[in-house]
Amino acid sequence: MTRPAPRGQCRQCWEHAHNSRRIHKHLAPRENCPECVNHMTNGHPHHMTAK
Ligand SMILES: [Zn+2]
Ligand SMILES: [Zn+2]
Numbered sequence: 001m002t003r004p005a006p007r008g009q010c011r012q013c014w015e016h017a018h019n020s021r022r023i024h025k026h027l028a029p030r031e032n033c034p035e036c037v038n039h040m041t042n043g044h045p046h047h048m049t050a051k
Pocket of ligand 2: 013016023024032033034035036
C-alpha cells in the first residue's frame with residue numbers, strides 16, 4: 001500500500017519512511033540512507049516537496 005506524501009512533505013523522505021522501507025532495510029533502526037542524510041544536511045529540494 002502506498003500513501004502519497006502530504007502537502008509540504010519531501011516525497012523522497014516520505015517514500016523511504018512509509019512506502020519503500022526496504023530501501024532502509026539494511027540500515028540500523030533510526031539510521032538513514034545517504035539520500036536522506038543529504039536532505040537532512042542540505043535541506044529537501046523544492047522539486048521533491050509535495051504540493
Ligand atoms: Zn527529503
Ligand atoms: Zn532514505
